[in-house]
Amino acid sequence: MATKGHNEVKESLREMTRIFRPKDPKKFVKEYVRKYHIMGGYEEELTLLVEDELHKMNSTVS
Numbered sequence: 001m002a003t004k005g006h007n008e009v010k011e012s013l014r015e016m017t018r019i020f021r022p023k024d025p026k027k028f029v030k031e032y033v034r035k036y037h038i039m040g041g042y043e044e045e046l047t048l049l050v051e052d053e054l055h056k057m058n059s060t061v062s
Helices: 003-020 025-035 043-061
Strands: none
Touching: 003 025, 003 043, 025 043
16 A cells, blocks of 8 residues: 555544444444455455554543
8 A cells, every 4th residue: 555545544534433423343344445445455454453443532531
């Protein structure tokens, strides 16, 4: 994935995480990758990104 495209995917996923607040990050990423035709092999990295974003959101709320 190109750097510019990769950063756009990450930022988009962060925004969608803040909007939808998924209960299952792995399933959320799997659906995101399928829906937006993201190349394979990035699911683990994107799942960690979603988990990190959810953790940030939960720590600011508390």
